[in-house]
Amino acid sequence: xxxxxxxxxxxxxxxxxxxxxxxxxxxxxxxxxxxxxxxxxxxxxxxxxxxxxxxxxxxxxxxxxxxxxxxxxxxxxxxxxxxxxxxxxxxxxxxxxxxxxxxxxxxxxxxxxxxxxxxxxxxxxxxxxxxxxxxxxxxxxxxxxxxxxxxxxxxxxxxxxxxxxxxxxxxxxxxxxxxxxxxxxxxxxxxxxxxxxxxxxxxxxxxxxxxxxxxxxxxxxxxxxxxxxxxxxxxxxxxxxxxxxxxxxxxxxxxxxxxxxxxxxxxxxxxxxxxxxxxxxxxxxxxxxxxxxxxxxxxxxxxxxxxxxxxxxxxxxxxxxxxxxxxxxxxxxxxxxxxxxxxxxxxxxxxxxxxxxxxxxxxxxxxxxxxxxxxxxxxxxxxxxxxxxxxxxxxxxxxxxxxxxxxxxxxxxxxxxxxxxxxxxxxxxxxxxxxxxxxxxxxxxxxxxxxxxxxxxxxxxxxxxxxxxxxxx
Amino acid sequence: xxxxxxxxxxxxxxxxxxxxxxxxxxxxxxxxxxxxxxxxxxxxxxxxxxxxxxxxxxxxxxxxxxxxxxxxxxxxxxxxxxxxxxxxxxxxxxxxxxxxxxxxxxxxxxxxxxxxxxxxxxxxxxxxxxxxxxxxxxxxxxxxxxxxxxxxxxxxxxxxxxxxxxxxxxxxxxxxxxxxxxxxxxxxxxxxxxxxxxxxxxxxxxxxxxxxxxxxxxxxxxxxxxxxxxxxxxxxxxxxxxxxxxxxxxxxxxxxxxxxxxxxxxxxxxxxxxxxxxxxxxxxxxxxxxxxxxxxxxxxxxxxxxxxxxxxxxxxxxxxxxxxxxxxxxxxxxxxxxxxxxxxxxxxxxxxxxxxxxxxxxxxxxxxxxxxxxxxxxxxxxxxxxxxxxxxxxxxxxxxxxxxxxxxxxxxxxxxxxxxxxxxxxxxxxxxxxxxxxxxxxxxxxxxxxxxxxxxxxxxxxxxxxxxx
Numbered sequence: 023x024x025x026x027x028x029x030x031x032x033x034x035x036x037x038x039x040x041x042x043x044x045x046x047x048x049x050x051x052x053x054x055x056x057x058x059x060x061x062x063x064x065x066x067x068x069x070x071x072x073x074x075x076x077x078x079x080x081x082x083x084x085x086x087x088x089x090x091x092x093x094x095x096x097x098x099x100x101x102x103x104x105x106x107x108x109x110x111x112x113x114x115x116x117x118x119x120x121x122x123x124x125x126x127x128x129x130x131x132x133x134x135x136x137x138x139x140x141x142x143x144x145x146x147x148x149x150x151x152x153x154x155x156x157x158x159x160x161x162x163x164x165x166x167x168x169x170x171x172x173x174x175x176x177x178x179x180x181x182x183x184x185x186x187x188x189x190x191x192x193x194x195x196x197x198x199x200x201x202x203x204x205x206x207x208x209x210x211x212x213x214x215x216x217x218x219x220x221x222x223x224x225x226x227x228x229x230x231x232x233x234x235x236x237x238x239x240x241x242x243x244x245x246x247x248x249x250x251x252x253x254x255x256x257x258x259x260x261x262x263x264x265x266x267x268x269x270x271x272x273x274x275x276x277x278x279x280x281x282x283x284x285x286x287x288x289x290x291x292x293x294x295x296x297x298x299x300x301x302x303x304x305x306x307x308x309x310x311x312x313x314x315x316x317x318x319x320x321x322x323x324x325x326x327x328x329x330x331x332x333x334x335x336x337x338x339x340x341x342x343x344x345x346x347x348x349x350x351x352x353x354x355x356x357x358x359x360x361x362x363x364x365x366x367x368x369x370x371x372x373x374x375x376x377x378x379x380x381x382x383x384x385x386x387x388x389x390x391x392x393x394x395x396x397x398x399x400x401x402x403x404x405x406x407x408x409x410x411x412x413x414x415x416x417x418x419x420x421x422x423x424x425x426x427x428x429x430x431x432x433x434x435x436x437x438x439x440x441x442x443x444x445x446x447x448x449x450x451x452x453x454x455x456x457x458x459x460x461x462x463x464x465x466x467x468x469x470x471x472x473x474x475x476x477x478x479x480x481x482x483x484x485x486x487x488x489x490x491x492x493x494x495x
Numbered sequence: 496x497x498x499x500x501x502x503x504x505x506x507x508x509x510x511x512x513x514x515x516x517x518x519x520x521x522x523x524x525x526x527x528x529x530x531x532x533x534x535x536x537x538x539x540x541x542x543x544x545x546x547x548x549x550x551x552x553x554x555x556x557x558x559x560x561x562x563x564x565x566x567x568x569x570x571x572x573x574x575x576x577x578x579x580x581x582x583x584x585x586x587x588x589x590x591x592x593x594x595x596x597x598x599x600x601x602x603x604x605x606x607x608x609x610x611x612x613x614x615x616x617x618x619x620x621x622x623x624x625x626x627x628x629x630x631x632x633x634x635x636x637x638x639x640x641x642x643x644x645x646x647x648x649x650x651x652x653x654x655x656x657x658x659x660x661x662x663x664x665x666x667x668x669x670x671x672x673x674x675x676x677x678x679x680x681x682x683x684x685x686x687x688x689x690x691x692x693x694x695x696x697x698x699x700x701x702x703x704x705x706x707x708x709x710x711x712x713x714x715x716x717x718x719x720x721x722x723x724x725x726x727x728x729x730x731x732x733x734x735x736x737x738x739x740x741x742x743x744x745x746x747x748x749x750x751x752x753x754x755x756x757x758x759x760x761x762x763x764x765x766x767x768x769x770x771x772x773x774x775x776x777x778x779x780x781x782x783x784x785x786x787x788x789x790x791x792x793x794x795x796x797x798x799x800x801x802x803x804x805x806x807x808x809x810x811x812x813x814x815x816x817x818x819x820x821x822x823x824x825x826x827x828x829x830x831x832x833x834x835x836x837x838x839x840x841x842x843x844x845x846x847x848x849x850x851x852x853x854x855x856x857x858x859x860x861x862x863x864x865x866x867x868x869x870x871x872x873x874x875x876x877x878x879x880x881x882x883x884x885x886x887x888x889x890x891x892x893x894x895x896x897x898x899x900x901x902x903x904x905x906x907x908x909x910x911x912x913x914x915x916x917x918x919x920x921x922x923x924x925x926x927x928x929x930x931x932x933x934x935x936x937x938x939x940x941x942x943x944x945x946x947x948x949x950x951x952x953x954x955x956x957x958x959x960x961x962x963x964x
Contacts, residue, residue, distance in 0.1 A: 094542075102543065113537060211772075216543075246548065250772065335582075337582045
């Protein structure tokens with residue numbers, strides 16, 4: 023049994039598809055299902071009783087997948103980590119999940135998350151925080167903290183999450199696994215309970231880069247139900263590159279100096295050394311507007327969220343506060359009781375930013391900053407192939423350590439927020455340990471450069487040789 | 496212009512439900528009168544995770560209107576979210592166009608257009624209890640069938656100067672939209688809804704006064720009544736030295752009075768921002784060409800053409816503004832050799848009696864020819880028309896079978912005229928005595944004797960000839 027759990031998802035899928043008698047899809051399902059059901063990290067909000075029928079001859083080989091709670095799954099609780107959607111079972115399934123099922127990955131369970139994906143520690147879940155498998159006193163990151171912890175702890179072979187300002191990459195970093203945010207539009211958003219529509223993008227959280235490529239290959243594609251979806255210009259390929267000859271890695275001074283913990287910075291520099299050994303050139307560079315990313319993000323994302331979350335009014339589905347005889351009372355009491363503090367904070371921020379008389383000063387200005395950040399990256403691609411940074415400024419922190427300091431919490435996304443603002447893809451891979459906790463390295467490329475990013479990340483991964491097995495023990 | 500030298504300044508805002516197959520942003524078929532909440536899906540119910548997809552047919556209809564009204568088509572128009580809480584709004588916002596609408600400018604008749612934009616309709620609320628409003632109702636229930644129905648909002652410039660002009664123009668808009676096939680434009684059923692912005696100013700001045708917005712005028716009569724009442728109210732205010740306050744007024748069709756909506760209901764900050772779930776609407780050349788090719792002849796153009804072909808002005812307008820009868824007229828005029836003017840008169844006769852489907856256009860054309868050739872009198876022509884409506888058939892055969900042919904030059908009419916003169920010596924005496932009106936007392940008997948087969952003018956001529964008057 024332990025043999026099965028030691029296999030990466032891609033290895034398991036390949037052996038199942040090849041008809042290897044030692045690897046059976048049903049046994050694999052049962053092994054992971056048992057571990058997920060015995061979850062001690064609060065990573066899962068729902069675990070399947072039995073495997074849905076899928077075709078194990080599909081590219082994903084019958085290897086089960088854990089799915090972030092905010093993906094709608096027909097007849098299965100889909101609560102986006104919020105009490106306001108407690109017990110909500112949608113009548114349809116998100117396109118991304120349907121694609122995974124069609125490719126042969128059965129739904130293993132739904133994973134815990136920060137409420138409506140608003141958070142960087144998973145402490146904002148309406149269903150309790152998720153614990154980090156490396157140290158249960160610490161957070162797993164967020165908002166896809168349940169998906170990251172489940173994969174890191176070996177409770178799921180692989181998982182999907184969503185990334186709005188870092189919600190895939192940052193928890194992947196804090197849990198020592200791989201996480202990728204694709205180009206905006208690569209994966210359909212249909213059926214993803216929205217946080218910030220112009221930023222949200224689904225992506226994989228996996229044990230290694232090969233798993234990431236395989237899972238991503240099944241997720242991407244234009245969707246007639248999502249006008250903003252494009253798919254990718256070419257299929258996602260499994261990476262095989264082991265050198266980085268001729269690859270130019272840009273190191274932006276704004277995102278690699280002040281504010282980064284020393285242990286993280288040490289690991290980052292070690293990875294740069296490895297990259298140089300593999301043949302890459304390291305190019306110091308600037309992204310002058312990137313430091314303003316957080317400010318712009320905390321206007322744009324709450325503004326969109328304030329509108330996206332207006333539908334949770336108690337009229338049609340989910341939670342409704344009892345006892346009111348008038349409309350305004352029902353609205354206010356439902357939302358007062360149904361939403362958590364961080365969600366309310368962002369709804370108020372966003373409502374303010376869009377208000378008549380303030381729109382230009384906040385939302386309008388933030389959109390201009392967004393354009394400037396995208397322009398910074400466009401200019402960067404003239405001289406470098408990728409931009410590399412640490413993923414998270416620090417390693418996993420203790421539960422409660424930052425809950426009283428919003429700005430400290432928001433700073434977690436300092437290195438991950440510019441990419442969604444620019445709509446471009448980025449991957450986070452584990453690159454070492456600092457004080458017994460994983461550190462991570464982020465590779466960002468131009469729009470639609472997923473295959474090249476995966477090749478680069480694969481080469482680095484081989485050279486780094488990160489061992490995450492301790493978290494699965 | 497009003498008495499006392501006041502000039503009303505009126506602009507209209509019209510919401511038109513587009514007669515597309517499916518809703519504006521989802522694939523639910525449109526439904527009117529169906530069981531509540533049967534024409535819904537996760538998208539138009541605003542379920543979490545759903546996304547809108549713009550209806551191509553609604554865009555096509557928008558382009559048809561743009562071309563018909565000579566509007567400027569935005570190369571990239573933007574959908575915005577209009578945010579407000581209300582149970583008839585499933586998402587908590589309405590997707591509408593804001594600062595960059597699909598169409599700007601344009602004109603219909605004597606009124607310039609400001610803009611036309613596309614949006615989605617709200618659901619329908621039913622309030623139980625006495626109040627009839629959500630406040631104070633025992634309960635309110637929502638029917639989402641209407642939610643997401645495509646709407647075009649057409650806004651005019653303040654070019655209208657009287658309630659009557661507003662009514663006439665709205666009628667022209669209605670027939671034009673009907674001809675375009677974009678809506679069934681029924682005010683009573685709400686597929687055409689009209690609000691009016693009304694202000695007054697001294698005649699001869701060009702500044703605009705403070706306007707009020709009038710809502711809920713769901714018929715042409717109510718529209719004119721409402722505007723009229725508001726003009727009088729404003730004149731009364733200003734002449735009493737008071738100021739007109741900018742506000743929204745609700746028209747009550749029972750009392751025909753206007754009352755202000757609660758200010759709380761209108762004090763919205765809609766927090767418009769570009770809808771991030773939709774890409775900009777950028778009509779391609781091919782889309783515009785497809786709309787151009789589908790553009791029918793419009794009522795105003797038809798009216799001019801009919802009048803130019805000799806059809807009387809009022810008849811030209813009547814036929815041009817009612818496409819069913821206009822099309823019938825065209826078919827009948829093309830089917831025979833009678834002049835359009837004559838055919839039009841016979842179409843009007845049929846319209847007074849029945850439906851276009853009652854008589855084949857070719858049969859009506861033949862009837863018009865028979866009358867024009869004086870083979871049948873106008874009076875007996877109407878008898879033939881009644882037969883055609885009842886039994887169909889060929890007009891010439893009906894004339895033959897029923898002996899309805901006009902009296903020719905056989906001398907028969909002269910003999911009848913002579914006999915009637917002989918039988919009415921007293922009348923003849925009155926006529927000879929200078930009472931010309933008494934002639935009618937002889938015409939009647941002649942017409943009766945001939946069973947309508949005689950031409951009235953010819954009877955008059957023969958009477959005068961034989962009486963020597």
